[in-house]
Amino acid sequence: xxxxxxxPDSPVQFPRDDVAAVESAVAAFLRExxxxxxxxxxxxxxxxxxxxxxxxxxxxxxxGPDRVLGLALPCHKTxxxxxxxxxxxxxxxxxxxxxxxxxxxxxQFHQAVVPTLDPDVTDDSAPTEDRALGNxxxxxxMACTYYVANRTNRLVVGTANRSELLLGYVTKHGDAGADxxxxxxxYKTEVRxxxxxxxxxxxxxxxxxxxxxxxxxxxxxxxGATYDVVDAVLWRVVEQxxxxxxxxxxxxxxxxxxxxxVSMCSTTAHKRSLxxxxxxxxxxxxxxxxxxx
Numbered sequence: 001x002x003x004x005x006x007x008p009d010s011p012v013q014f015p016r017d018d019v020a021a022v023e024s025a026v027a028a029f030l031r032e033x034x035x036x037x038x039x040x041x042x043x044x045x046x047x048x049x050x051x052x053x054x055x056x057x058x059x060x061x062x063x064g065p066d067r068v069l070g071l072a073l074p075c076h077k078t079x080x081x082x083x084x085x086x087x088x089x090x091x092x093x094x095x096x097x098x099x100x101x102x103x104x105x106x107x108q109f110h111q112a113v114v115p116t117l118d119p120d121v122t123d124d125s126a127p128t129e130d131r132a133l134g135n136x137x138x139x140x141x142m143a144c145t146y147y148v149a150n151r152t153n154r155l156v157v158g159t160a161n162r163s164e165l166l167l168g169y170v171t172k173h174g175d176a177g178a179d180x181x182x183x184x185x186x187y188k189t190e191v192r193x194x195x196x197x198x199x200x201x202x203x204x205x206x207x208x209x210x211x212x213x214x215x216x217x218x219x220x221x222x223x224g225a226t227y228d229v230v231d232a233v234l235w236r237v238v239e240q241x242x243x244x245x246x247x248x249x250x251x252x253x254x255x256x257x258x259x260x261x262v263s264m265c266s267t268t269a270h271k272r273s274l275x276x277x278x279x280x281x282x283x284x285x286x287x288x289x290x291x292x293x
Contacts (some may be wrong), residue, residue, distance in 0.1 A: 019197040022190075026182045027062035033155065033180050034063060040153040041067030045145050045175070046097075048072075048085030051159040053204050054195050055182055056093060059157055065094035071148060073141040075102040078217075089204075098148070102140050109136065134211075138174025146177075155179040163188040163230055166238065167261065168268020169223065176271050187235065188227040225257055233258045238265065 034042060042059050046052045059068045070090040072083035083099050090097035114121050118132075142156075149156045158178025160170050162185055170176035183191055188209070195205045209219040209227065220226045225233075229251070236247045237258075244262055248255040277283070 019193060022186070022194060023058065023061075023197065026058050029180070030059055030062040030157070030182055034067075037155055037179070039155045041069065041155075042157045043069045043071055043145055043149045043152075043154045044157045045141060045159065046070040046072050046086035046090065047079065047159075048082040048089065048204075049209065050195055050200075050204055050207060051161055051183060051188075051191060052086070053089050053200060054191055054198065055157060055159045056089065056095065057198055057200065058182055060093045060095050066096075068093070068095040069148065069152065069154065070095050070097040071145055072097070072099040073102050073144055074099070075106055075137050075140070100144060102137065102144070105140055106137065109140075135171045135174060138171035142174050142177045149179075157182060158184070160184060161186055161188050161191050163227060163234065165272060166234055167223065167230070167264045168271045169219070169264075170271060172271050187231040189231045224260065225253075229253055229257070230261060233261050234265070237262050 030042070041063060044052060044056045044059055046056055056068065056070055070086060070093075072086045074080045074083040080101075087097050087099060110121075145156050148154070156178045158175065158181040160175060160178075160181055161183045164170050165176075165181070165184055186194065192205055210217050211219065211222070223230060232251050233247055233253060236242045236250070237244060242250075244258050245255060247253070248258040251258075
């Protein structure tokens with residue numbers, strides 16, 4: 001029988017040997033992508049959370065600490081503490097680190113842009129749970145990340161995992177914008193297992209996932225389920241092609257919860273693909289397709 005790492009919160013479990021194989025595969029992927037782009041290194045937007053810490057750790061391992069730049073971009077009090085934790089992680093990894101506070105940029109945005117585009121919003125301290133505002137902040141962060149990447153000939157390494165990408169729990173052209181996603185094939189619970197394998201502190205591995213939009217906000221609140229439920233449902237429906245009804249019954253999960261999670265995958269498909277074109281003539285070929293030979 002295959003020896004398993006037993007984590008009760010992980011519905012999708014790696015065999016122990018496979019965790020090391022995944023680590024090696026991700027490291028090789030990072031090296032190859034950087035080599036192919038003739039880049040000098042990578043930039044990782046760091047929040048102090050699980051995904052960005054695992055991503056930065058693997059990047060430093062694959063490329064060497066001197067080729068990795070950690071970037072923290074706090075905008076509110078809720079993520080200022082997380083930025084300090086990110087700096088602690090960067091110091092431990094021995095990578096370069098920069099922190100830029102985006103609050104002044106947000107205030108200028110409210111003063112110079114919002115009154116014209118959205119006259120009903122007049123207060124520059126609009127609630128952080130406002131969806132449009134949250135997306136704008138995520139796009140400010142990505143603009144800054146790409147700016148420094150362009151200036152230093154680096155690739156932008158995204159930190160999203162497969163759970164987030166499938167659910168569309170990312171901001172289009174925000175944290176969904178990157179040159180590569182090293183964790184993009186791994187469900188959140190698998191990222192936790194990888195983090196344990198890498199020896200990351202329990203405080204990071206066990207931290208309640210949050211986007212940091214407001215005090216007390218959690219991913220589970222937004223998604224209506226914890227990642228152990230999310231991953232168990234998505235694994236069986238997406239990877240095993242089981243029906244929602246069968247999966248809900250097998251996992252003892254409310255059928256409407258399972259159906260809603262699966263529906264999120266289909267309604268957010270646009271976040272995982274290039275913008276469509278009309279398909280005129282034979283020009284429907286994707287821009288990334290190679291010419292016929």
